[in-house]
Amino acid sequence: MSLAAIPAQAPGEAVLRRQRVRESSARTYARSFPIVPVRANGMTVEGADGRRYLDCLSGAGTLALGHNHPVVLEAIRRTLDSGAPLHLLDLATAEKDDFTTALFESLPPEFAARARVHFCGPAGTDAVEAALKLMQTATGRSGALAFTGAYHGMTAGALALTGNTAVKEPLPSGGDVVRLPYPYGYRCPFGVGGEAGADLSATYVERLLDDPSGGVTTPAAMVLEAVQGEGGVVPAPDGWLRAMRRITAERGIPLIVDEVQTGVGRTGRMWAVEHSGVVPDAMVLSKAIGGSLPLAVVVYREDYDGWRPGAHTGTFRGNTLAMAAGAATLRYVAAHGLAERAAVVGDRLTSRLRDLATELPAIGDVRGRGLMLGVELVDAAAEPDSCGARPADPAFAVRVREACLERGLIVELGGRHDAVLRLLPPLTITDEQAAAVFDRLADAIASVSSVSSAPSSAAAGSAGSAESAGVSGSAGSSASGRDDAVAARGAESVREGR
Numbered sequence: 001m002s003l004a005a006i007p008a009q010a011p012g013e014a015v016l017r018r019q020r021v022r023e024s025s026a027r028t029y030a031r032s033f034p035i036v037p038v039r040a041n042g043m044t045v046e047g048a049d050g051r052r053y054l055d056c057l058s059g060a061g062t063l064a065l066g067h068n069h070p071v072v073l074e075a076i077r078r079t080l081d082s083g084a085p086l087h088l089l090d091l092a093t094a095e096k097d098d099f100t101t102a103l104f105e106s107l108p109p110e111f112a113a114r115a116r117v118h119f120c121g122p123a124g125t126d127a128v129e130a131a132l133k134l135m136q137t138a139t140g141r142s143g144a145l146a147f148t149g150a151y152h153g154m155t156a157g158a159l160a161l162t163g164n165t166a167v168k169e170p171l172p173s174g175g176d177v178v179r180l181p182y183p184y185g186y187r188c189p190f191g192v193g194g195e196a197g198a199d200l201s202a203t204y205v206e207r208l209l210d211d212p213s214g215g216v217t218t219p220a221a222m223v224l225e226a227v228q229g230e231g232g233v234v235p236a237p238d239g240w241l242r243a244m245r246r247i248t249a250e251r252g253i254p255l256i257v258d259e260v261q262t263g264v265g266r267t268g269r270m271w272a273v274e275h276s277g278v279v280p281d282a283m284v285l286s287k288a289i290g291g292s293l294p295l296a297v298v299v300y301r302e303d304y305d306g307w308r309p310g311a312h313t314g315t316f317r318g319n320t321l322a323m324a325a326g327a328a329t330l331r332y333v334a335a336h337g338l339a340e341r342a343a344v345v346g347d348r349l350t351s352r353l354r355d356l357a358t359e360l361p362a363i364g365d366v367r368g369r370g371l372m373l374g375v376e377l378v379d380a381a382a383e384p385d386s387c388g389a390r391p392a393d394p395a396f397a398v399r400v401r402e403a404c405l406e407r408g409l410i411v412e413l414g415g416r417h418d419a420v421l422r423l424l425p426p427l428t429i430t431d432e433q434a435a436a437v438f439d440r441l442a443d444a445i446a447s448v449s450s451v452s453s454a455p456s457s458a459a460a461g462s463a464g465s466a467e468s469a470g471v472s473g474s475a476g477s478s479a480s481g482r483d484d485a486v487a488a489r490g491a492e493s494v495r496e497g498r
Helices: 013-022 070-082 094-106 124-139 156-161 194-210 238-250 320-335 338-357 394-406 431-452 457-468 484-491
Strands: 037-041 044-047 052-055 115-119 144-147 177-180 221-224 255-258 282-285 297-301 363-369 372-377 412-414 420-423
Touching (some): 052 431, 124 156, 124 221, 124 282, 124 297, 144 156, 177 194, 194 238, 238 255, 338 363, 338 372, 338 431, 372 431, 394 412, 394 420
Parallel strands (some): 221 255
Antiparallel strands (some): 037 044, 044 052, 115 297, 363 372, 372 420
């Protein structure tokens, strides 16, 4: 065969091939998005093949300001040029002091006034472990209360708190955790939905803890997310959160709130607990607080600071560049009102997506807070349950994700059945980008719907609307040809990757 007859390899294809050969079977996002990013700016990612994508994954919520924001790059360059040490364990540095100041300025004042901070290993899961150990030390108790749908990380203690059974089954027990029902309105654990479901959840928790034959000994802590991320973007009602605070306070149970993904303006407030006014005993923070670089801390009430030196350590606690980038990010979000901006843009997108759901029955539910949104995809032909929810359709969701990628939109799946499209765009998203995200997503869902069932005029109308707005890409026919193995592969992944 002549050299001219050998087909040229697409740019980046060799990189993808080597990744498949060299990396473990546990890789996740690489399976969903077979692209090789070479440049990124703001919300835009460019692949080795020259295609450009709008990124609604944002490093699983890490990139509050998007990719390579000028204020983050300037903070990193300034630190590098200063000659500051890049790694000093937990020694005091000017950069660490500045980050701590910026962090405490951003926290709810009532919480910050009596708080201590501990710098952990660079991932959120280590901060969860630290928070558990802190409360076990302070109370002298073991065990924890956690919720259905929870995601807190992949190390032993954090995994024990996590609700996903698929990743827990192959492993020994990670600890004594009592699982409580989280108020998930669309798929209510009590079959009633709405406020009634949240009220039942709170009543159940209180009665269980007070039942001398309920089998629950007083735990070291309750751990919860104000908005569940990996669990399917499920916001807890504010009243329910206040009930959890009251219940734990009355019984001397420390309340740990996991703000790893919800923090730094993501939900429309700087911290998700601010919506309800709840003041926890500890907050677990990571992802966006490092300004795109690895950083994790646990902030807690000083009353619980009973640790001895070295009670929780980690070699990479002193990430100077992350502290500089994180301080710059926290201040930029506050100074430019990006949390408020997230609330406005998120409400606008939610409203449009709910209108779209009236046209596309495959959209079972639209929910979220700020720029942490979820679109649950269902089997539109199936009978609804007692709450009006139809069965999740993970295979359909995989095809929609692929159709989104074909249209230049990166959006990942999550939820109990991996059938929730999760939108986590940067807080700097423009109105034009928000409109493009909606158009591409609407077109993807409509096109996959049209090849999954008899085309409806509503679906055709939505697709036509998206096309007239200038959305590029195929009509989604290639998405319809994916086999069930590909769909199953997506449903098996756990993606948060703390």
